Amino acid sequence: MKELIKKLTILNGVSGNENKIAKAISEMIVSNVDEIKQDSMGNLICVKKGNGKRIMLAAHMDEVGIIVTHIEENGFLRFSALGGINHFYSLYQKVTFDNGITGVIGYEENISEIKNIKLANMYVDIGCKSYEEAIGKVKIGDSAAFTGDFVCDGNRIISKALDDRCGCAILIELSKRLKNCDKEIIYTFTTQEELGLRGAKTAGYSINPDVAFVLDVTAPGDTPKSKPSPIKCGAGPIIKIMDNASIINPKLKDLIIETAENEGILYQLKVSNIGGTDAGAISLSRDGIPTASLAIPCRYLHSPVETIDIQDVDNMIKLVESVLNKI
Amino acid sequence: MLIKELTLAEGISGDEFDIRNKIKTEINNNLFDVFTDSMGNLFATKKEKKESINVMVTAHMDEVGLMITLINDNGTLKFKTIGSIDERVLASKRFFIGPQLIPGVIGTKPIHLLEGDEKKQPLKAKELYIDIGCNSKEQAQQLVQPGDYAYFDTEFIEMENQMIKSKAFDNRVGCSLIIDLLMENYNINLQACFTAQEEIGSRGAGPAARRIKPDCTIILEGTTCCDVPHTEGHNIVAKINGGPVISIIDKATIANRKFFDFVTEIAKKNNIKYQIKEGIYGRNDSAPIQASENGIPTIVISVPCRYIHSPSSVMSLNDYNETAKLIKALLNELNYEIIGG
Numbered sequence: 001m002k003e004l005i006k007k008l009t010i011l012n013g014v015s016g017n018e019n020k021i022a023k024a025i026s027e028m029i030v031s032n033v034d035e036i037k038q039d040s041m042g043n044l045i046c047v048k049k050g051n052g053k054r055i056m057l058a059a060h061m062d063e064v065g066i067i068v069t070h071i072e073e074n075g076f077l078r079f080s081a082l083g084g085i086n087h088f089y090s091l092y093q094k095v096t097f098d099n100g101i102t103g104v105i106g107y108e109e110n111i112s113e114i115k116n117i118k119l120a121n122m123y124v125d126i127g128c129k130s131y132e133e134a135i136g137k138v139k140i141g142d143s144a145a146f147t148g149d150f151v152c153d154g155n156r157i158i159s160k161a162l163d164d165r166c167g168c169a170i171l172i173e174l175s176k177r178l179k180n181c182d183k184e185i186i187y188t189f190t191t192q193e194e195l196g197l198r199g200a201k202t203a204g205y206s207i208n209p210d211v212a213f214v215l216d217v218t219a220p221g222d223t224p225k226s227k228p229s230p231i232k233c234g235a236g237p238i239i240k241i242m243d244n245a246s247i248i249n250p251k252l253k254d255l256i257i258e259t260a261e262n263e264g265i266l267y268q269l270k271v272s273n274i275g276g277t278d279a280g281a282i283s284l285s286r287d288g289i290p291t292a293s294l295a296i297p298c299r300y301l302h303s304p305v306e307t308i309d310i311q312d313v314d315n316m317i318k319l320v321e322s323v324l325n326k327i
Numbered sequence: 328m329l330i331k332e333l334t335l336a337e338g339i340s341g342d343e344f345d346i347r348n349k350i351k352t353e354i355n356n357n358l359f360d361v362f363t364d365s366m367g368n369l370f371a372t373k374k375e376k377k378e379s380i381n382v383m384v385t386a387h388m389d390e391v392g393l394m395i396t397l398i399n400d401n402g403t404l405k406f407k408t409i410g411s412i413d414e415r416v417l418a419s420k421r422f423f424i425g426p427q428l429i430p431g432v433i434g435t436k437p438i439h440l441l442e443g444d445e446k447k448q449p450l451k452a453k454e455l456y457i458d459i460g461c462n463s464k465e466q467a468q469q470l471v472q473p474g475d476y477a478y479f480d481t482e483f484i485e486m487e488n489q490m491i492k493s494k495a496f497d498n499r500v501g502c503s504l505i506i507d508l509l510m511e512n513y514n515i516n517l518q519a520c521f522t523a524q525e526e527i528g529s530r531g532a533g534p535a536a537r538r539i540k541p542d543c544t545i546i547l548e549g550t551t552c553c554d555v556p557h558t559e560g561h562n563i564v565a566k567i568n569g570g571p572v573i574s575i576i577d578k579a580t581i582a583n584r585k586f587f588d589f590v591t592e593i594a595k596k597n598n599i600k601y602q603i604k605e606g607i608y609g610r611n612d613s614a615p616i617q618a619s620e621n622g623i624p625t626i627v628i629s630v631p632c633r634y635i636h637s638p639s640s641v642m643s644l645n646d647y648n649e650t651a652k653l654i655k656a657l658l659n660e661l662n663y664e665i666i667g668g
Contacts, residue, residue: 016581040583040622040666067576069606070561078561080576080607140603141575141587192581202622 001313002152004028004172008165012096012145014065015082015194018042020098021061025168025189032175033187042191043203048175050184053327056209056289057174057185057320058200058278059167059216060193063160064302065145066095066105066124068138075128077103080119082143083194087119089303094147101126101137103144148304155234155310162298162306164193166313167215170296173317178324185324190278197245200278204285211252211327212291213320214279217298217308218243218270229270233297234309236266237316240293243272245280249290256292256323265319270295294320329353329506330491330647331483333499337423339392339409339476340527343367346388346499350521353506364538366531367523371509376516380663383518383541384508384654385532385612386501386548387525390494391636393477395424395457398468402461404431406477408452410526415449416637422457425475431459479638489644490567496632496640498525500647501547504630507651513658525612533615536623543586543624543666545654546613549642550574550604550629564608565631567643570600571650574627576607579614583624589665590626590657597656599649604629624666628654 007028013021022044026036035047044061064083071077081090095103103124107117124144128134148160157166171187178185186207191199193216204212218238221229231238239256241248260267279293296316299307338346347369351361359371369388391410398404404424408414418435433455438446457477461467483493505519518539523531536544550572552565565572573590575582594601617625630650633641 016576017584040624041617043622067607072560078605140605195581196579198580198618201618202620206621 001169001173002157002310004169005157005159005162005166006150006152008169009150009159009161012098013061013063014143014145015062015192017098017143018061018191021168022189025061025172028172029175029187032179039202039206041199041202043199044189045203045207046175046187048178048185048187050182052183053210054184054186055324055327056188056207056212056282057171058188058190058203058212058214058282059171060164060190060199060278061168062191062194063145063163063165064194065143067143068124068140071131071134071138071140072123073131075126075130075134077124077126077134077138079122079124084302086302087117087122090119090122091117093304095124095144096147097138097142097144099137102147146304156307157310158305158307160304160306162308163217163301164215166217166296166308170215170313170316170320174320177317177321181324183324183327193278197276197278197281200281201285204282204289208286209289212279212282212289214277214282214291214293215316215320216277216293216295217301218275218295219301220297220299223299231268231270231297233299233307234311235297236268237312237319238268238270238295238297240277240295241269241271243275243277243293245276246283246291246293248292252290252292255326256319259322259326260319263318263322265322266315267319268297330499330503331493333503334493334495335483337478338388338390339478340389340524341409342476343388343523346502347521350388350502350506354509359509364534366534368531368535369521370535370539371519373517377514379515380542380661380666381516381518381539382658382661383520383536383539383544384505385520385522385535385544385546385616386505387498387522387531387612388502389524389526390497390499391526392479393422395471395473395475395477397473398464398471399456400464402459402463402467404457404459404467404471406452406457409476410636412636414452417452417455418450420638421480422477423480424457424459424477425471427470429459429470430480431457431477434458481638486641490641491644492639492641494638494640496630496642497549497635498547500549500630500632500642504547504647504651504654508654508658511655515658515661517658522612529610529612529615532612533619536616536619540620541623543661544616545657546611546616546625546627547654548611548627548629549632549635551608551635552631552633555633561605564606565602565604567631567633568645569602569631570646571653572602572604572629572631574604574629577610577613577627578607579610580617580625582626586624586626586666590628593656593660594653597652599653599656601653
C-alpha cells in the first residue's frame with residue numbers, strides 16, 4: 001500500500017492537468033475493471049460491471065499548485081494559485097513543471113513585513129536571464145506542482161499530494177479486492193476538486209449511480225494549538241457527518257457506523273462547517289444521489305509535507321470493503 | 328456600423344428586449360431557425376444540417392447598468408447596480424430610465440461644499456441618487472417605477488487608430504462577431520446563442536447549453552485589458568491591438584487543454600496575432616456551459632476592451648477583425664477528433 005501511495009504522490013497532477021495521474025491509474029486498475037473512459041472534464045471513469053446496485057466510489061486526482069500567468073522581461077515568472085495554497089507555505093518552495101523544469105518561489109525584496117506577503121508579490125525563478133530564454137522552457141498557462149519527497153517512517157507517511165492520491169490508492173486497492181463482487185462499481189477519479197468540485201459535477205451527472213462514496217483527506221485537530229477538533233491521526237478513518245458542502249445521507253451514516261462497530265474497525269466522526277469534498281457536487285447531481293464522505297486524517301493539508309498514518313488507510317480499505325459487501 | 332447599433336441598444340441583465348430585437352432584425356432571413364427561450368436566450372440555427380459536429384457559439388447580450396429601487400419624496404431616485412460596476416464611475420453620469428427613456432443624471436455635492444476627507448473618498452452607490460428633474464414623488468411616479476432599469480446615456484465615437492468608444496462592448500462585441508459568423512458557411516453545424524443575464528451570474532447560459540447539448544462551445548466575450556499607465560507588466564491582463572485574447576483559466580473554469588492547444592495552433596497556422604489572458608480574473612458563461620450535464624469542452628475567446636463596465640469603454644477594430652478571422656478559421660477546422668475524449 002505504501003508503495004502504491006508513493007507511486008501516485010511522486011507524480012505531478014495539478015488541477016486542470018491531471019493526465020499523468022489518469023494514465024498511471026489506468027495502467028494500475030485496468031486488470032480489475034471492465035471499462036475505462038475519460039470525459040471532457042478529464043475525469044477517469046473505471047467501471048467494474050455487475051448486477052444489483054450501481055455504486056460510485058470517488059477520489060480526486062488533482063493536487064494544489066501554481067499556474068504561470070506572466071513572464072517578465074528578465075525571465076522571472078509570475079503566477080497564481082491553483083487551489084487553496086497558503087502563501088506562507090509557498091515561499092522558498094521548489095516547484096516542478098511538467099517538462100521537469102524546477103523553479104524556486106521568491107518574493108519582491110521591497111516587502112517590508114513578512115505578514116504582508118501576498119502571492120501577487122512572489123515570482124518563480126527558473127534560472128533564466130531573459131523573456132526569450134524563459135519562453136523556451138515555460139509557457140503562460142503551464143502549471144507546476146510543489147516538490148515534496150515521499151518519506152515513510154514507520155506508520156507515518158509524509159509527502160505532497162496525499163490529498164487526494166491516498167484516496168486514489170485506496171480505490172485501486174479496493175478494485176483488486178472487489179473484483180469478484182456482484183455489484184456494479186464505478187471507480188471514479190475526478191479532476192479539479194481543488195478548484196471547487198468541478199470534475200465531480202459532470203461525473204456525478206453522467207454516472208448517475210444509486211449511491212456514492214467519496215474518499216478524501218481532512219485536517220485533524222491533534223497538533224499543538226490546532227483548531228479544536230477531536231480528530232486524530234492514526235485513530236481510524238473519518239465518517240464526515242457534515243462539512244461546508246454536504247451532509248451525509250442518514251441511511252448511509254447508520255450503515256457505515258453499524259458496519260464499523262460489527263467488524264471492530266476503528267472510526268472517527270467529524271462534524272464541521274468548513275471544507276468540502278466531491279460529495280457536495282455528487283450528492284446534488286440529477287435528482288439527488290445518496291452520498292457519504294469518508295476521509296483520512298491528514299496534517300498540514302496543501303503543503304509539501306502532508307502527513308498521514310498508514311493504519312488509517314488500512315482501516316479505511318477494510319471499512320469500505322465491508323460496507324460495500326453489505327449494500 | 329453594426330457594433331455601433333448593438334452597443335447603443337438597451338439590454339441590462341433581465342431586460343434584454345431591445346438588444347434581442349436588434350439582433351433578430353439582423354439575422355432575420357429564411358436561412359435560420361430563430362427562437363427565444365424562457366430565460367430570454369436567443370438561438371439561431373442554420374436550417375441546413377450537416378453530418379458533422381454541433382458547435383455552439385455564444386455571446387451574452389446583456390450589459391451592466393442600474394435598477395431603480397425607490398422614488399424619494401423629493402422626486403429623486405434610489406437605485407442598485409445590476410452587474411459589477413465600479414461605483415466610482417457613477418458620479419456625474421447621464422442615464423435613460425425606464426421604458427419611456429426618461430433622461431436623468433447622478434448628481435453629487437458641489438466641490439465648494441466638500442469638507443476634509445469628503446474630497447478624498449469616492450462616493451458609494453448607496454450615497455448617490457438619480458435626478459430626473461422632478462420635484463415630488465408624485466410627479467416622478469408618473470414617469471418612473473421601482474424596477475425600471477437605468478441605462479448609461481453615452482455616444483459611440485470613432486477615435487484615432489481604428490479605436491472606438493461606446494458602452495457595452497462587453498459583450499455586444501461578441502454579439503456582433505456572431506452575427507458576422509452566421510453570414511458564412513462552415514463544415515460544422517453552427518448553433519448561435521445570444522445569452523441573457525450573464526452579468527448577474529451567467530444565469531442564461533446553463534439552460535441554453537442543456538437545450539442545445541452541443542459537442543463543444545466557443546464563448547465570445549469582450550474582456551478587460553489594463554494596458555494603461557501605472558500598471559505593472561504582470562497586471563496588464565491583455566493589450567489593445569494584441570489580437571484575440573484566449574483564456575486558459577478564469578475564476579470558474581480551466582479551458583479544455585486539447586481545445587486550447589488547437590485554437591492557438593490554428594491562430595499560428597493562419598498568422599493571426601493572439602494573446603493569452605494573463606492572471607486569473609473574472610468568470611463568464613463558460614462556467615455553467617462547461618459543467619453542463621456530462622460536461623462540454625469550452626474555450627473563451629475575447630476582444631480586449633479598456634474600461635469595461637463603464638459608459639466609456641474603448642476597443643480596437645483591428646482586434647475585432649483578427650478575432651473574427653480566428654473564429655472563422657476555427658469553425659472551418661473543428662472536428663470530432665479535437666473535441667472528443
